[in-house]
Amino acid sequence: MNTDTESPVLTGVSLDNLNNRFPHWFSEERSAAWSRFESLPMPTRTDERWRFSGINRISLQGYTTSLEPTHKEIEEALANSAKVENSAGRMVLVNDHVVLREETERALTKLGVVWIPISEAVTAQAGILREHFMAQFTGLGAEKFAHLHRALVRDGVFLYVPDNVEIEDPIENYYWVGGRKTAVFPHTLVITGVNAKVTVVDHYFGLEGAEDTLAIGVNDLFVGDGSAITYISTQFWPGKSLTFHFNSTILGRDSCAKSLNVHLGGDFNRAESVSHLTAPGGRSEMLAVTLATGEQEFDQRTLQDHQQPNTSSDLLYKNTLDHSARSIFSGLIKVEPGAHRTDAYQKVRNLLLSNDAEANSMPGLEILADDVRCTHGATSGQIDPEELFYLKSRGLNETISRRLIANGFLQEVFGRLDQPALADKLGSYIEKKFDLSHDPKKT
């Protein structure tokens, strides 16, 4: 490519400008991804992997990428990127630009942990980055948009935790977007060595006045043998946004991953999450909480991929839907030949707060091994009127009662985190979402 490549759909995209920042191999892959993005068709109704999905809401028209953040935006982002009490550090990005990397008492560096922007890792950690960076696509239908991410990713967070290093306190990454019609491509890559332990938290937010964002995020976790990764993300992108999130977790021998994705923001949102249990003894816990209001749609696709014996996975997705919001859950438990003594669990629960809300659940099993235990189930229900009567009989009005019940319904998932400070923080995001959805200006 000799000249700036102007995309027909995204304005301000300049692969060449970005390429100057990156080593040759990275740029080559970027160009190849762009070609694949262009050659792949937009989702169609006939594609089973987009069943029930409101694909007519997907349009890539008119977004701008890589806007340099203003001082005011940076200030606002920093002021609102509060650390939890026991934080090990925070990195703050605005419009895909790293604006802060703050480590608590150099605790991470002292342990040999590498926690740097991806734009640095491409040279400083070229070998390991190249081996892992977008090495696993989720393969659940939205590849076109994953390739777009690969082509336009500008920065993100690279975290490597060496063998036998255990970090108790969470590491937090804040991804902010500012302006209207801004496209961002947040990326978090976490890799652990052997017998390591770490907790990583990503927050995705819009700055004041941000609206109509295109966000395509990737967070990949490589859990080394005997390691444990806890990964939490909160998606609270601004209103009217079109968002895609891809989460791949690759688990080594006797390793353990726990991921929790909280979905609150955006307009049309597609989330694909995959756990590959690639060695015996791995265990993956896949959790999600969604609070959908207004006309939001959350399209969730998952895969629990058991490749080896004695692996286990436990998926719990809870969706609360109000107004005319929609959700789609399509999840597959796949047990490959030879993956004996697999223990896989999948549970989806939907709480419908309105008659116009709609939840679609499509659980699935594909079992090619013997001696496995797999269970799945999906339930949808409304608030029990007797429960409502009980709360109201204590003086709580209808709105507060319903909110308490809906909040309580989601708490079960937060209870699975053994991190009270983080659970509180996530709880406060849920409260904020409830406040917004009851503000007549916002609905």
Add this chain to the structure above:
Amino acid sequence: MPTLEIKDLHASINGQPILKGVSLIIPQGEVHAIMGPNGSGKSTLAKVIAGHEDYEVTSGDVLMDGESILEMEVDERSRKGLFLAFQYPMEVPGVSIANFLRAAIQSRLPEGKELEVTEYYQQLYREMDRLGMDRSFTSRSVNEGFSGGEKKRNEILQMAMLKPRYAILDETDSGLDIDALKIVANGVNALRGPDLGILLITHYQRLLDHIVPDNVHVMANGRILRSGNKDLALELEQKGYDWILESAA
């Protein structure tokens, strides 16, 4: 004297009449017990007073300190000072007792006034101690996985915290062993006083050994058939409900 007055109350569910003219006056400071066989309408009376939407009041009135409450929402009645201790308290998964009660008390404060948190916890712990409830209860979800005794204690805890002017205790003794019954009864007795009128609904006389009523009413077929002092309960215990039913017939 301030009273909770039930005036010739008729109520039905799905067109089926259950209450057929109940009249009762419960002054603040007194404990009135309603006894009666299963299906007599005791629990319906409790739910109608609290405002359960399944029941339709076809005639009559319920007055709290002279003001009709029948047009009020369930939550408004509660904030006005009415409390119902449930026979089968509902589970509220994911909502801790502390947060639940806090929200309930907050709902009684004027707009813009925030609950005094330190004071709240002091009071909560004091009442829990009185009911022999471990402090770990505060973080447990409301009634979830509670034993029968724990649920009933939790009802009385809420009553203590919300400080109603009139409380209806629906079969608060059901499902309790004697030790749990004594704890719950002690909790109720501790709340007795000139500012609280209690309507105690029970099937058995044994509760009245521990919470001694000022008046006893016998209910059957949706009506109060007889009223008397606490000795009426003992008489019922000896003679059974048939005696009243026959004499009424």
